[in-house]
Amino acid sequence: MGKLVVGVSVVCTAAVVCGVAVLLMKRRMKNSGEWGKVEALLKDFEEKCATPMGKLKQVADAMTVEMHAGLASEGGSKLKMLISYVDNLPTGDEEGLFYALDLGGTNFRVMRVQLGGNEKRIVKHEVKEVSIPQNVMAGSSSEVLFDFIATALAEFVATEGDDFHLPPGRQRELGFTFSFPVKQLSIASGTLIKWTKGFSIEDVVGQDVVGELAKAMERAGLDVRVAALVNDTVGTLAGGRYNNPDVIAAVILGTGTNAAYVERAHAIPKWHGLLPKSGEMVINMEWGNFLSSHLPVTEYDQNLDVESLNPGEQIYEKMISGMYLGEILRRVLCRMAKEASLFGDYVPSKLKIPFILRTPDMAAMHHDESADLKVVGNKLKDILEVPNSTLKMRKIVVELCDIITSRGARLSAAGIVGILKKLGKDTLKDGENQRSVIAVDGALFERYTKFRNCLEETMKELLGDTADSIVIELSNDGSGVGAALLAASHSQYTDLEES
Numbered sequence: 001m002g003k004l005v006v007g008v009s010v011v012c013t014a015a016v017v018c019g020v021a022v023l024l025m026k027r028r029m030k031n032s033g034e035w036g037k038v039e040a041l042l043k044d045f046e047e048k049c050a051t052p053m054g055k056l057k058q059v060a061d062a063m064t065v066e067m068h069a070g071l072a073s074e075g076g077s078k079l080k081m082l083i084s085y086v087d088n089l090p091t092g093d094e095e096g097l098f099y100a101l102d103l104g105g106t107n108f109r110v111m112r113v114q115l116g117g118n119e120k121r122i123v124k125h126e127v128k129e130v131s132i133p134q135n136v137m138a139g140s141s142s143e144v145l146f147d148f149i150a151t152a153l154a155e156f157v158a159t160e161g162d163d164f165h166l167p168p169g170r171q172r173e174l175g176f177t178f179s180f181p182v183k184q185l186s187i188a189s190g191t192l193i194k195w196t197k198g199f200s201i202e203d204v205v206g207q208d209v210v211g212e213l214a215k216a217m218e219r220a221g222l223d224v225r226v227a228a229l230v231n232d233t234v235g236t237l238a239g240g241r242y243n244n245p246d247v248i249a250a251v252i253l254g255t256g257t258n259a260a261y262v263e264r265a266h267a268i269p270k271w272h273g274l275l276p277k278s279g280e281m282v283i284n285m286e287w288g289n290f291l292s293s294h295l296p297v298t299e300y301d302q303n304l305d306v307e308s309l310n311p312g313e314q315i316y317e318k319m320i321s322g323m324y325l326g327e328i329l330r331r332v333l334c335r336m337a338k339e340a341s342l343f344g345d346y347v348p349s350k351l352k353i354p355f356i357l358r359t360p361d362m363a364a365m366h367h368d369e370s371a372d373l374k375v376v377g378n379k380l381k382d383i384l385e386v387p388n389s390t391l392k393m394r395k396i397v398v399e400l401c402d403i404i405t406s407r408g409a410r411l412s413a414a415g416i417v418g419i420l421k422k423l424g425k426d427t428l429k430d431g432e433n434q435r436s437v438i439a440v441d442g443a444l445f446e447r448y449t450k451f452r453n454c455l456e457e458t459m460k461e462l463l464g465d466t467a468d469s470i471v472i473e474l475s476n477d478g479s480g481v482g483a484a485l486l487a488a489s490h491s492q493y494t495d496l497e498e499s
């Protein structure tokens with residue numbers, strides 16, 4: 001009996017060993033058979049993402065056309081082309097103490113700056129970063145949000161030192177950078193069209209955000225006047241112009257993407273107000289919502305969009321900005337794992353979680369210079385729990401990073417060229433030697449070196465000889481200072497000083 005049992009167990013063991021061997025062999029065969037499939041998927045993706053010069057020129061032209069349409073009439077284009085009411089950008093003469101609030105990026109910031117006029121420029125500058133609790137950002141009320149902001153501002157104002165000077169009898173003034181879609185009613189008022197970027201507080205939509213802030217400041221016993229309401233692109237443009245008079249446009253490449261530029265007021269048919277003295281008006285394009293049949297949209301982009309919080313909207317942004325690049329990569333890897341066994345016979349379960357691959361991690365993998373792609377290996381292990389990636393797998397990941405990021409950077413460059421075309425600055429004119437500077441802010445541009453290099457290279461390719469007169473300038477957090485500067489140029493005391 002005992003013997004029999006042993007015999008059976010030996011047979012069983014042999015069968016198991018045999019079975020495992022067969023399975024391993026099959027697996028190996030499958031793997032070798034599936035590399036062809038991985039490569040086919042890669043090639044297909046690369047082709048669908050391709051942005052040859054001809055296509056980029058079409059994208060740039062489409063951007064110019066949409067700009068015209070959005071300026072011609074309300075709702076004339078996917079590009080809102082919002083009138084910012086900023087018609088006098090900083091000159092460098094601004095003087096005095098001004099505050100700024102920055103809400104709408106990854107952090108909320110309060111700041112004060114002492115401006116010393118043309119000679120002394122920025123005399124002193126202090127910033128405090130405050131994180132907004134999740135329960136204030138979403139599901140709270142207008143009162144809760146604005147009380148939180150006003151309280152933070154009041155605490156900050158209370159720490160104002162002797163280096164800052166407010167002339168006696170004067171009210172403190174503030175520039176408010178509020179980076180959500182706003183229908184501007186004047187330089188210092190505007191209603192919220194909709195929340196984005198994780199914010200959701202129902203009773204603010206449709207309200208004048210400056211009015212809400214003013215009420216909260218009153219409740220907090222704080223006497224500060226909001227002199228300017230802007231978004232981050234307009235703030236960056238103002239900050240950029242202060243540093244460099246050749247700045248004509250600003251682009252944000254961070255969590256999202258957007259652009260603003262200086263337009264000739266008479267070229268804005270939908271503008272029914274008085275023509276500004278300067279003859280110029282800053283336009284907030286809201287270019288993240290740009291759409292064109294020339295955009296190389298893949299099935300991965302379509303699926304990302306359908307499953308997003310704002311389907312059908314912000315398609316250009318979803319192909320370019322920091323919130324989405326890592327997620328596109330995850331989607332391609334997921335399909336390669338499922339259909340072509342990229343990581344072997346299983347699909348890593350972490351790979352199925354949306355947004356688990358963040359763009360900074362993608363950048364770290366893309367920038368990996370080591371021979372065995374160690375960083376890529378570690379990221380795959382730490383984030384996706386793929387313990388033993390082979391060099392071959394890692395190389396596929398890097399190639400995908402390159403395809404996705406190059407497409408985003410090249411499409412951004414085409415967008416900028418679209419703006420230059422609108423302004424007639426994409427070609428050299430006889431006798432003209434004007435430099436044009438684009439101020440760019442956002443961590444995607446600042447920290448993703450390969451993205452930035454690709455954008456700059458593509459600008460050169462697109463512009464040819466004109467490239468020498470176009471400069472892309474990093475404007476690190478220019479939007480906060482920009483808002484304070486706009487508060488200065490829209491100060492209630494400005495006319496007093498001029499007379």
Ligand code: ADP
Nearest residue numbers: 105106254255322359360363442443444447448
């Ligand atoms: P915001 O756009 O929210 O005002 P930032 O300009 O700081 O803020 O941009 C943050 C975004 O930039 C993040 O969502 C992330 O996608 C991207 N980012 C941050 N660091 C890096 C990095 N090292 N490499 C690539 N992208 C990055």
Ligand code: MG
Nearest residue numbers: 105106232254
């Ligand atoms: Mg920002």
